Amino acid sequence: CRQLASYFSAINTDDEAFKKNYNETIFRDESTASITFNYTTKVDTASLKSIDILLDNTTQDVKRIFIKKFYSRGDTLFTESAGWKTSSRFYINKSAEIKSKTVYTNQLTVVWNQNN
Numbered sequence: 243c244r245q246l247a248s249y250f251s252a253i254n255t256d257d258e259a260f261k262k263n264y265n266e267t268i269f270r271d272e273s274t275a276s277i278t279f280n281y282t283t284k285v286d287t288a289s290l291k292s293i294d295i296l297l298d299n300t301t302q303d304v305k306r307i308f309i310k311k312f313y314s315r316g317d318t319l320f321t322e323s324a325g326w327k328t329s330s331r332f333y334i335n336k337s338a339e340i341k342s343k344t345v346y347t348n349q350l351t352v353v354w355n356q357n358n
Contacts, residue, residue, distance in 0.1 A: 250326045275299045289313035330355045
């Protein structure tokens with residue numbers, strides 16, 4: 243599970259190379275009681291397209307993380323969508339398309355605290 247969870251920790255938004263290649267937007271969302279840090283790529287060829295990190299308004303602790311990736315290999319387009327809920331679970335969804343036809347989908351969900 244730790245290796246799978248590294249999907250989320252491998253991205254360092256404080257890294258200078260990251261800051262150079264991604265736009266940062268920060269806003270307070272009262273509907274989720276969160277401060278959202280949104281990062282979107284400036285580079286069309288980057289596979290990592292966006293990250294949303296939601297912090298708790300009060301504690302400033304990370305509540306959720308959402309990641310979107312798109313990349314191509316040959317004639318195949320790959321899509322990855324992942325989400326993390328602190329103290330609870332994470333998911334990683336992957337799909338592959340050839341000529342706009344889905345040929346592969348996989349959904350992985352890891353839950354360690356169903357009460358949260």
